[in-house]
Amino acid sequence: MTVTAETAVTSSSTVVNPVLRIAPASPATAAAYIKEGKVRALMVTTAERSRAVPEVPTVREAGLPEQEAVFFPGILAPAGTPRAIIDKWHGDVVAAMKDPDVRTKLEAASYEVNPDTPEEFAALIKSEVSQWAKVIEEANIPKVQ
Numbered sequence: 139m140t141v142t143a144e145t146a147v148t149s150s151s152t153v154v155n156p157v158l159r160i161a162p163a164s165p166a167t168a169a170a171y172i173k174e175g176k177v178r179a180l181m182v183t184t185a186e187r188s189r190a191v192p193e194v195p196t197v198r199e200a201g202l203p204e205q206e207a208v209f210f211p212g213i214l215a216p217a218g219t220p221r222a223i224i225d226k227w228h229g230d231v232v233a234a235m236k237d238p239d240v241r242t243k244l245e246a247a248s249y250e251v252n253p254d255t256p257e258e259f260a261a262l263i264k265s266e267v268s269q270w271a272k273v274i275e276e277a278n279i280p281k282v283q
Contacts, residue, residue, distance in 0.1 A: 165191050165248045167248075168191075172191050172194070173191075179191060181196060181200040182194050182196055183196075183197045183205070183208070184206060184208055185206055188248070188250070189245075190248030191248075208262075210262060210263075211249070213227065215227070228255070
């Protein structure tokens, strides 16, 4: 059997329409299928259980320590964007996430709303790139030219 990697949205619907038997998906895209019993979630890849699907064990609980992988939606700007613009966008996004209606809609879609600073988000991206570069190197995955 060949399993192809797709986007979280298409992989969730593909599992339900049984083209694939296993696929990665974020809780935001898979929670409804899990709750309806259309798919069985094996684990979430985060250190803590998801609020969207708290009955699903973490990757550590499933016996795979040090295999955590996080999904982190965010807003990026081109390098060199003036700090004043970054600060304005950040302030607007944080204000929107604090709005009870927006927060309720995001949480209803299984998104965990935890806005951080631009520096914290940059550090997360840097950490993830470093972690996965090491995995790619250890697995001898060739670089795409």
